[in-house]
Amino acid sequence: MAGGGGDGDVAVDEPSKLKLYSYWRSSCSHRVRIALNLKGLCYDYVPVNLAKGEQYSPEFLKLNPLGYVPVLIDGDIIVSDSFAILMYLEEKFVQCPLLPRDLEKRALNYQVANIVSCNIQPFQNLAVLKYIEEKVSPDQKIPWVQYHLRRGFTALEELLKGHAGRYATGDEVYLADLFLAPQIYGAIKRFNIDRTEFPLLLRLYEAYSELPAFQNAMPESQPDSPSSSTS
Numbered sequence: 557m558a559g560g561g562g563d564g565d566v567a568v569d570e571p572s573k574l575k576l577y578s579y580w581r582s583s584c585s586h587r588v589r590i591a592l593n594l595k596g597l598c599y600d601y602v603p604v605n606l607a608k609g610e611q612y613s614p615e616f617l618k619l620n621p622l623g624y625v626p627v628l629i630d631g632d633i634i635v636s637d638s639f640a641i642l643m644y645l646e647e648k649f650v651q652c653p654l655l656p657r658d659l660e661k662r663a664l665n666y667q668v669a670n671i672v673s674c675n676i677q678p679f680q681n682l683a684v685l686k687y688i689e690e691k692v693s694p695d696q697k698i699p700w701v702q703y704h705l706r707r708g709f710t711a712l713e714e715l716l717k718g719h720a721g722r723y724a725t726g727d728e729v730y731l732a733d734l735f736l737a738p739q740i741y742g743a744i745k746r747f748n749i750d751r752t753e754f755p756l757l758l759r760l761y762e763a764y765s766e767l768p769a770f771q772n773a774m775p776e777s778q779p780d781s782p783s784s785s786t787s
């Protein structure tokens with residue numbers, strides 16, 4: 557409750573704190589964590605352990621019937637899917653815009669976001685990898701992800717080479733960067749893509765690693781990370 561002081565004061569409800577259901581290694585949660593940090597928004601971190609199947613608990617399925625993180629709670633409002641969450645945050649909190657005013661650049665940001673979220677990330681999802689492990693072969697899991705990563709990254713290098721500045725679409729951080737940083741991180745750390753194969757993406761990744769909003773969103777910095785000092 558805010559307010560207080562004189563007898564005539566009326567208690568006013570404070571805006572409720574944002575809550576993010578997240579998993580430390582989830583690239584989709586990672587995108588949202590970067591946006592929350594960039595916009596300077598405090599939030600409560602609610603871990604959902606995907607490795608233990610907590611995404612399928614009845615409580616979590618009430619929030620997102622698909623059983624995926626991230627989910628953002630803002631008071632009575634529940635938003636799932638990272639793209640929807642990012643657009644929600646963008647419209648509600650105007651500071652540090654995630655979309656450039658220039659229409660062509662804006663379209664490019666949407667395009668990069670969709671390449672990552674539709675043509676790369678779904679192929680490495682836990683449920684998909686489990687399916688390949690069981691129905692195809694455990695040995696095929698990593699080559700499968702690497703194939704789709706290489707295909708997507710090759711397109712992204714080509715697409716961005718005429719537009720990138722310090723960041724993906726110029727010298728300011730925008731939506732495209734929020735999708736690229738977690739995806740490049742995963743490609744290097746989890747799926748052993750050779751850093752030298754994609755020089756432009758590697759250069760962007762190095763630029764992100766200097767920004768506090770990106771550093772604090774890293775998987776290792778999350779409370780549920782096995783390497784976190786707070787977990």
Ligand SMILES: N[C@@H](CCC(=O)N[C@@H](CS)C(=O)NCC(=O)O)C(=O)O
Nearest residue numbers: 582583584624625637638681682683
């Ligand atoms: N389009 C959704 C995809 C969400 C998604 O795939 N989340 C993954 C983690 S990055 C997940 O929860 N996977 C759980 C599973 O595969 O069981 C988004 O962008 O939020």
